[in-house]
Amino acid sequence: MDQVALESNAVFMGIEYLAIFICGLSGGLAAIRKHYDLFSILVIAWVTALGGGITRDVLLGDLPPVGITDKGFVLTALFSGIIVAVAHPEIEHLKWSMIVTDALSLGLFAVNGTAKALAFHTSGMTAAFLGMFTALAGGTIRDILLNEVPSILRDKHLYAVPSCVACVLTVFAYRASVHWNLGLNGEMVLDVAIVILVFVLRVISVKFNVTFPGAMERHHMH
Amino acid sequence: MDQVALESNAVFMGIEYLAIFICGLSGGLAAIRKHYDLFSILVIAWVTALGGGITRDVLLGDLPPVGITDKGFVLTALFSGIIVAVAHPEIEHLKWSMIVTDALSLGLFAVNGTAKALAFHTSGMTAAFLGMFTALAGGTIRDILLNEVPSILRDKHLYAVPSCVACVLTVFAYRASVHWNLGLNGEMVLDVAIVILVFVLRVISVKFNVTFPGAMERHHMH
Amino acid sequence: MDQVALESNAVFMGIEYLAIFICGLSGGLAAIRKHYDLFSILVIAWVTALGGGITRDVLLGDLPPVGITDKGFVLTALFSGIIVAVAHPEIEHLKWSMIVTDALSLGLFAVNGTAKALAFHTSGMTAAFLGMFTALAGGTIRDILLNEVPSILRDKHLYAVPSCVACVLTVFAYRASVHWNLGLNGEMVLDVAIVILVFVLRVISVKFNVTFPGAMERHHMH
Numbered sequence: 001m002d003q004v005a006l007e008s009n010a011v012f013m014g015i016e017y018l019a020i021f022i023c024g025l026s027g028g029l030a031a032i033r034k035h036y037d038l039f040s041i042l043v044i045a046w047v048t049a050l051g052g053g054i055t056r057d058v059l060l061g062d063l064p065p066v067g068i069t070d071k072g073f074v075l076t077a078l079f080s081g082i083i084v085a086v087a088h089p090e091i092e093h094l095k096w097s098m099i100v101t102d103a104l105s106l107g108l109f110a111v112n113g114t115a116k117a118l119a120f121h122t123s124g125m126t127a128a129f130l131g132m133f134t135a136l137a138g139g140t141i142r143d144i145l146l147n148e149v150p151s152i153l154r155d156k157h158l159y160a161v162p163s164c165v166a167c168v169l170t171v172f173a174y175r176a177s178v179h180w181n182l183g184l185n186g187e188m189v190l191d192v193a194i195v196i197l198v199f200v201l202r203v204i205s206v207k208f209n210v211t212f213p214g215a216m217e218r219h220h221m222h
Numbered sequence: 223m224d225q226v227a228l229e230s231n232a233v234f235m236g237i238e239y240l241a242i243f244i245c246g247l248s249g250g251l252a253a254i255r256k257h258y259d260l261f262s263i264l265v266i267a268w269v270t271a272l273g274g275g276i277t278r279d280v281l282l283g284d285l286p287p288v289g290i291t292d293k294g295f296v297l298t299a300l301f302s303g304i305i306v307a308v309a310h311p312e313i314e315h316l317k318w319s320m321i322v323t324d325a326l327s328l329g330l331f332a333v334n335g336t337a338k339a340l341a342f343h344t345s346g347m348t349a350a351f352l353g354m355f356t357a358l359a360g361g362t363i364r365d366i367l368l369n370e371v372p373s374i375l376r377d378k379h380l381y382a383v384p385s386c387v388a389c390v391l392t393v394f395a396y397r398a399s400v401h402w403n404l405g406l407n408g409e410m411v412l413d414v415a416i417v418i419l420v421f422v423l424r425v426i427s428v429k430f431n432v433t434f435p436g437a438m439e440r441h442h443m444h
Numbered sequence: 445m446d447q448v449a450l451e452s453n454a455v456f457m458g459i460e461y462l463a464i465f466i467c468g469l470s471g472g473l474a475a476i477r478k479h480y481d482l483f484s485i486l487v488i489a490w491v492t493a494l495g496g497g498i499t500r501d502v503l504l505g506d507l508p509p510v511g512i513t514d515k516g517f518v519l520t521a522l523f524s525g526i527i528v529a530v531a532h533p534e535i536e537h538l539k540w541s542m543i544v545t546d547a548l549s550l551g552l553f554a555v556n557g558t559a560k561a562l563a564f565h566t567s568g569m570t571a572a573f574l575g576m577f578t579a580l581a582g583g584t585i586r587d588i589l590l591n592e593v594p595s596i597l598r599d600k601h602l603y604a605v606p607s608c609v610a611c612v613l614t615v616f617a618y619r620a621s622v623h624w625n626l627g628l629n630g631e632m633v634l635d636v637a638i639v640i641l642v643f644v645l646r647v648i649s650v651k652f653n654v655t656f657p658g659a660m661e662r663h664h665m666h
Contacts, residue, residue: 031597032658032659034593034597035658036597036658037600037655037656037657037658038656038657038659039604039605039656040596040597041658043596043604044597054503058280058285058502058503059285059286059290060285061285061505063502063503063505064503064504064505064561064566064570064574065503068503068569068570068573068574069567071569074569084659085658085659085660086659086660088659088660117286122286122291123291125290125291125293126286126290126291129290130286130290144366144367144588145588145593145594146593146597147369147591147592147593148369149256149367149368149369150367152262152265153253153258153262153266153367153368154258156259160261160262161261164261211259212259212260212261213259214254214258214259214260214263214307215260215263215306215307215308216308216310280502281498281507281508281509281512282508283507283508344508344513345513347512347513347515347518348508348512348513351512352508362589366588366589370591371478371589371590371591372589374484374487375478375484375590376480378481382483382484382487383483386483433481434482434483435481436479436480436481436482436485436529437476437482437485437528437530437532438529438530438532
């Protein structure tokens with residue numbers, strides 16, 4: 001198995017832990033709003049943070065999945081649940097900080113999920129699917145458990161679309177780095193650019209209310 | 223791995239693409255009724271069309287699943303989402319055509335899912351379960367994502383029952399073709415007969431309002 | 445693969461069948477309350493009884509999962525669905541018997557799920573997660589299909605917490621039995637003690653309304 005470019009570097013591993021932590025906070029917050037007990041808060045924080053990677057690993061056949069085997073990831077996710085159980089009034093006030101860091105997580109999970117799949121020698125299309133599962137499945141499982149329509153379907157702002165763009169670009173970045181022999185550092189630069197692009201797309205979409213079109217509206221002529 | 227009888231023939235492969243396309247249309251239509259954006263329409267079309275096969279492959283351990291690796295299947299599912307986003311007013315009018323082609327998909331997915339499992343040398347019971355997952359899981363995942371009770375539970379007409387019959391019969395058809403050495407052509411004839419049977423059962427059930435009994439209604443004598 | 449201590453003994457295998465049967469009854473009852481047909485009752489009974497083990501096996505990579513391959517387990521689950529379809533008025537009256545036997549199932553599934561994962565040489569943390577999935581995923585899938593918030597999140601009484609305690613203790617019991625060379629019988633005694641502990645915790649929690657704290661309630665000081 002090849003190495004995942006953004007996991008080869010201590011800085012990016014730090015950002016990955018931060019991404020897991022932020023997703024955990026947002027999950028825990030959703031559970032607190034429904035007045036669940038501490039155990040449920042921890043469960044929802046954990047599934048929001050690591051459910052995407054678990055889904056990717058199940059579909060990739062890399063079992064048991066990293067979301068129940070990696071002690072650092074699991075403890076980070078559970079720790080975010082504890083933090084939010086104590087500091088939820090403060091975190092509720094950090095709406096924009098949450099949207100901003102969540103946008104960062106979105107990009108990072110998409111790029112790393114795709115890169116992991118490519119490291120398992122899947123096709124580009126399969127890798128892009130698995131990257132999207134990594135970025136989007138955690139929040140989707142959270143919403144299913146809370147008995148709500150998943151926010152990737154409900155959210156009028158761009159959320160799934162930037163992650164899709166990121167996954168496709170990551171496949172091209174990987175191929176470019178193989179083709180031109182850019183090495184791990186070259187791939188890392190491209191991957192960082194993709195994460196920043198997703199981040200910008202997502203934040204612009206929320207800030208300026210940019211939405212994606214729906215089905216074509218037409219008059220019945222029957 | 224042995225060959226799946228109904229995938230050995232160009233005609234039946236064509237029908238399988240049609241089945242995927244029809245399931246995608248019905249999924250996309252459900253998303254349009256909820257006023258989701260184009261991306262969500264594509265997601266729901268894809269998951270309705272290929273979620274059954276993905277569930278089967280996850281349970282069978284044939285990973286990554288065909289629903290994210292087979293370019294023809296994926297493009298067919300996404301294409302159905304685009305078509306329905308444009309032509310939804312027309313497709314809404316095709317209610318009976320949809321029920322009829324959906325009944326065809328139901329039979330085809332059940333038979334092919336069971337046959338694939340048998341080709342992986344599972345027991346007959348396991349193959350029947352996996353055939354039912356292939357036929358029913360896509361629509362179930364669609365309904366869970368749309369936050370509705372799955373139609374296989376809600377639908378008063380026969381839907382799950384014909385698919386169950388098809389899966390059990392496919393196991394017997396496979397054993398008969400091995401036992402009497404009928405070859406791929408003999409098995410194919412039997413499989414076609416099963417698809418037609420499911421189709422007829424489903425259409426009759428909707429047309430003449432045939433339903434399955436519920437729990438026994440009794441008076442309390444306590 | 446090592447042997448699962450509580451499955452090495454005819455008495456405990458009998459209890460496992462009873463646990464599956466009871467979970468199936470509770471699942472079938474939920475389906476009957478929603479007036480679903482017999483087929484849906486069987487599906488919900490089966491998924492409630494065996495969905496936990498299926499989830500464990502999918503995450504463990506032991507495919508196809510025992511919930512669709514073990515004829516004894518499958519027939520027991522389906523049989524419970526048929527029984528509840530006939531005898532639901534009586535079973536509704538057995539509320540306390542149901543809570544009591546369900547508490548037994550909870551402990552048994554948690555201990556056996558953890559022990560199976562340990563027999564596949566996972567880490568202790570992974571085994572504890574898989575034990576909890578075994579104990580809790582069946583009821584969770586049932587509630588998702590019935591479009592309700594899962595009872596492990598809703599239930600104010602201790603349900604998930606005792607199962608978590610059981611899984612962690614099972615890991616320690618396994619390590620103790622390896623370290624002090626207690627053998628299968630020694631491990632079995634420890635496992636039985638854990639099942640009894642879970643049972644007592646759960647029943648006390650329902651009886652005396654013991655609950656787990658939620659998020660810290662604080663006044664906003666902003």
